[in-house]
Amino acid sequence: MGKRSIEERVEAEAQHLAEEIGKAEDQHSYQPGSPFSPTLIHTHAVSNVICSIVFRNRFYYKGQKFPNLTSAINNFFLDISSIWSLDFIMERVRMDPSCPQAFVDSFLMSTFQEMQNPQSVFKTKNLVETAIQLFFAGTETTSSTLRYGFLLLVKCLEIQDKVREKINRVIGRTHSPAMSDRGRVPYTNAEIHEIQRFANITPVGVLHKVTCDTHFRRYLPPQGADTDVWTALGMVLQDPKHFKDPGNFHPERFLDEEGRFKKNDAFLPFSTGKRECLGKSLALMELFLMLTTILQRFTLKWLKLQQQTDLTPRETEIGIGIVPPSYELCTLPREEGWQDTA
Numbered sequence: 234m235g236k237r238s239i240e241e242r243v244e245a246e247a248q249h250l251a252e253e254i255g256k257a258e259d260q261h262s263y264q265p266g267s268p269f270s271p272t273l274i275h276t277h278a279v280s281n282v283i284c285s286i287v288f289r290n291r292f293y294y295k296g297q298k299f300p301n302l303t304s305a306i307n308n309f310f311l312d313i314s315s316i317w318s319l320d321f322i323m324e325r326v327r328m329d330p331s332c333p334q335a336f337v338d339s340f341l342m343s344t345f346q347e348m349q350n351p352q353s354v355f356k357t358k359n360l361v362e363t364a365i366q367l368f369f370a371g372t373e374t375t376s377s378t379l380r381y382g383f384l385l386l387v388k389c390l391e392i393q394d395k396v397r398e399k400i401n402r403v404i405g406r407t408h409s410p411a412m413s414d415r416g417r418v419p420y421t422n423a424e425i426h427e428i429q430r431f432a433n434i435t436p437v438g439v440l441h442k443v444t445c446d447t448h449f450r451r452y453l454p455p456q457g458a459d460t461d462v463w464t465a466l467g468m469v470l471q472d473p474k475h476f477k478d479p480g481n482f483h484p485e486r487f488l489d490e491e492g493r494f495k496k497n498d499a500f501l502p503f504s505t506g507k508r509e510c511l512g513k514s515l516a517l518m519e520l521f522l523m524l525t526t527i528l529q530r531f532t533l534k535w536l537k538l539q540q541q542t543d544l545t546p547r548e549t550e551i552g553i554g555i556v557p558p559s560y561e562l563c564t565l566p567r568e569e570g571w572q573d574t575a
């Protein structure tokens with residue numbers, strides 16, 4: 234997930250996202266400087282990254298089929314075997330496996346190689362289900378984090394200014410941000426960690442079972458189907474023993490006295506161990522490249538009327554995820570916004 238070839242796709246998508254935000258043409262539903270909800274546009278951007286990994290190509294933001302998929306994901310359309318999503322994936326499964334560039338191509342090659350093996354897992358059904366899982370696991374999580382990040386940056390303008398000032402000084406205004414820049418902008422890295430800690434979007438991870446005797450404190454959870462095991466990741470991210478004053482958004486907690494990035498072992502938004510999030514490196518790439526690209530080009534603000542929007546999260550309908558409250562924001566092209574905030 235963290236490969237250079239994937240980084241190139243994320244970098245390209247970050248540029249498309251910035252262009253989309255900046256477009257002024259009438260056919261778009263918003264004009265620069267006028268307020269818009271970032272929900273759908275973020276979902277499009279991160280779904281496009283998954284599309285390019287799974288199918289090799291991305292889709293136009295205003296294309297017909299793509300918005301259907303992204304709004305389904307966005308509405309927590311949790312029936313993952315929905316006929317509509319299956320159609321979308323099936324239409325793209327018939328690709329030429331002679332030039333493997335994406336997940337679908339590699340999977341089809343293995344299907345071909347294992348054709349004679351009745352036990353093979355490389356079956357079309359598994360291909361479709363895995364692709365759907367990648368969309369569902371990788372879209373709402375990353376786009377909610379981005380959306381929370383934008384909200385926090387709009388609310389805490391001085392932090393936004395500070396991040397932008399570092400990007401401006403270290404990465405510059407013309408060079409497109411790359412992952413190799415991350416080590417040179419520790420404040421931005423700290424801010425992204427703090428967004429993830431504060432947003433706490435997967436507070437109980439995903440459902441687990443114990444498969445062997447496992448002592449946890451004074452408990453011995455029974456093995457098998459009867460006992461659901463949830464990891465209280467959110468409690469760790471909010472634990473005052475590890476994060477002083479956890480209710481405050483404070484990127485500096487991830488920096489040492491010299492301003493260098495400081496790790497914290499309790500930072501576990503992706504869980505830990507063998508089954509930690511498969512998309513961790515990809516998600517970290519998306520958060521860094523999309524946030525820096527947008528802040529390099531825009532100032533994020535909101536209308537005076539909305540200044541009271543609080544940061545209290547909403548629970549998702551199924552109750553195991555967290556999403557930010559709804560809000561609208563304005564983006565001002567950098568030149569304008571820069572004088573404003575410098």
Ligand code: HEM
Pocket residue numbers: 283366367370371372374375378434435438439464466502503504505507508509510511512513515516
């Ligand atoms: C900010 C973004 C993300 C967060 C906070 C997040 C968080 C998590 C968490 C907490 C788990 C459960 C780990 C466990 O079993 O204990 C998980 C699993 C998973 N995530 Fe993510 N995730 C994110 C992005 C992604 C992306 C971009 C992808 C894929 C492209 C992805 C794919 C998966 C998959 C496939 C699993 C199941 C792994 C397994 O069962 O072995 N996630 N994620």
